[in-house]
Amino acid sequence: MKVGIVGAGMVGSSAGYALALTGIASEIVLVDMHEALARAQAEDIAHATPFHSATKVTAGSYADLAGSSVVIIAAGVNQKPGEDRLALLERNAQVFKQVVGAILAVVPNPILLIASNPVDIMTDIATRISGLSPQRVIGSGTILDTARFRSLLGRHLGISSQSVHAYVLGEHGDSEVLTWSNARAGSLAVSDFAAQTGKPITKEIRAEIDDNVRNAAYRIIEGKGSTYYGIGAGLARIIKAIALDQRAVLSVSIVTPAVEGVEHVALSVPRVIGAQGVMTDLFPELDDAEHAALKRSALLLKEKASAVRL
Numbered sequence: 423m424k425v426g427i428v429g430a431g432m433v434g435s436s437a438g439y440a441l442a443l444t445g446i447a448s449e450i451v452l453v454d455m456h457e458a459l460a461r462a463q464a465e466d467i468a469h470a471t472p473f474h475s476a477t478k479v480t481a482g483s484y485a486d487l488a489g490s491s492v493v494i495i496a497a498g499v500n501q502k503p504g505e506d507r508l509a510l511l512e513r514n515a516q517v518f519k520q521v522v523g524a525i526l527a528v529v530p531n532p533i534l535l536i537a538s539n540p541v542d543i544m545t546d547i548a549t550r551i552s553g554l555s556p557q558r559v560i561g562s563g564t565i566l567d568t569a570r571f572r573s574l575l576g577r578h579l580g581i582s583s584q585s586v587h588a589y590v591l592g593e594h595g596d597s598e599v600l601t602w603s604n605a606r607a608g609s610l611a612v613s614d615f616a617a618q619t620g621k622p623i624t625k626e627i628r629a630e631i632d633d634n635v636r637n638a639a640y641r642i643i644e645g646k647g648s649t650y651y652g653i654g655a656g657l658a659r660i661i662k663a664i665a666l667d668q669r670a671v672l673s674v675s676i677v678t679p680a681v682e683g684v685e686h687v688a689l690s691v692p693r694v695i696g697a698q699g700v701m702t703d704l705f706p707e708l709d710d711a712e713h714a715a716l717k718r719s720a721l722l723l724k725e726k727a728s729a730v731r732l
């Protein structure tokens with residue numbers, strides 16, 4: 423499968439690197455308004471492939487995206503001094519207009535994978551601009567938050583994160599919802615697993631995990647300026663589900679008909695992902711507090727997305 427990546431900055435190139443190492447894509451093409459940057463990233467990533475895969479990695483123009491099944495959009499502009507978030511969003515919406523238009527001119531029915539932040543709003547914008555079916559415009563959403571949640575729970579319980587099933591729903595950001603009530607470890611409720619193995623999830627542990635998941639990005643940004651390896655691997659994971667038609671259940675963001683009574687809002691719930699993109703949306707059982715928190719998140723995202731003029 424051929425994969426295009428528009429935006430060869432830290433996130434786009436990390437996704438390209440993670441994907442190249444998996445060997446799942448036959449070809450990866452990087453496009454950036456800074457052509458020299460795209461060329462350098464492609465060459466650097468290409469040098470890693472002989473150790474792991476046969477993926478061909480090149481840089482190119484939009485025309486070189488022809489034949490791509492999936493195109494990652496990781497392009498965006500950064501906040502100017504004194505610029506508010508809405509103004510930044512509107513500038514990024516303009517970037518998306520140009521980028522999505524240029525992609526669709528050469529790839530008429532792609533699956534778009536949105537990585538630019540704020541990812542839920544950018545997913546809504548890309549869906550509106552492209553006119554593609556929402557199932558083919560997928561934001562990375564809380565895929566990484568869910569991975570962090572599982573990893574921290576696994577670490578506390580002393581088991582592999584792959585034996586933990588727990589999801590973060592809603593916004594990829596401050597209003598996200600860690601769904602403790604349905605978290606399971608090795609088919610047991612995590613609280614039962616914790617009791618049986620003598621590793622109780624106290625109020626303090628729960629608060630610590632919650633804080634770690636919710637604020638991980640802030641801490642990383644403080645230490646190194648931005649986050650990219652985690653999300654790069656998450657994007658590669660979504661592409662694997664598409665390329666192999668895995669029907670994997672992943673928490674990703676798409677414009678969803680209704681969430682907690684809020685209509686046409688882009689946010690994350692678990693979804694089945696296969697060759698054609700999102701096949702099914704899943705709505706897990708939640709407790710009252712989680713329902714209320716998810717509704718708050720949905721309302722907030724709907725309000726933010728509606729404020730953006732295209």
Ligand code: ADP
Nearest residue numbers: 429430431432433434454455456497498517648
């Ligand atoms: P991140 O950390 O999110 O990857 P970067 O600033 O490193 O952020 O990367 C964003 C990339 O998007 C930059 O390389 C920038 O050149 C690119 N970009 C911005 N606008 C456009 C555009 N209109 N077309 C293509 N690439 C763009």
